[in-house]
Amino acid sequence: EADIYQTPRYLVIGTGKKITLECSQTMGHDKMYWYQQDPGMELHLIHYSYGVNSTEKGDLSSESTVSRIRTEHFPLTLESARPSHTSQYLCASSVPGGETQYFGPGTRLLVL
């Protein structure tokens, strides 16, 4: 069973607020990812990291930012939340060169 955690699981917040979605894994995986998931849509990769101090933007343009200061921790930050950011955000990790991704339980974000 994968040990990858996301907090909070649910978040309702007002427009303009700064939020940070937390993601941690205890498997020692170097690669980590953030996906955005909306009903009926494919998962969209918004950020990924190959390791500490490495971050890249994914396919879907996002106003969020990420950091990777520690191997196990990959937080995602929205400086000013907007209703268009309402979605589910999934964090995942994998070993280098590994194809299988291990997913966290997700954070459901609602911006009013």
Place this chain on the structure above:
Amino acid sequence: AQSVTQLGSHVSVSEGALVLLRCNYSSSVPPYLFWYVQYPNQGLQLLLKYTSAATLVKGINGFEAEFKKSETSFHLTKPSAHMSDAAEYFCAVSGGGYQKVTFGTGTKLQVIP
């Protein structure tokens, strides 16, 4: 370039009936193929994967999938549906290694008692 097409956003089967979820892919390199399952309020969990070994892949919970290169397909099957199989299923393709993974739009499986 790579892509995945899942035919049918919703599939309903009776308990005990065959489950068949369809997935077609395109890839410019030999593909790695995956099926993931997502239960309500949870993340995705790997069901099975094809990585160029045997074309018939067996996964968890009695699911299996067959890689057919000529048809560019990787359909997921289970002989007898159980109520606990109700979930959303995602097909995905990758070029392997450091290549990104592209997911399909998902198929929601409903199991009718």
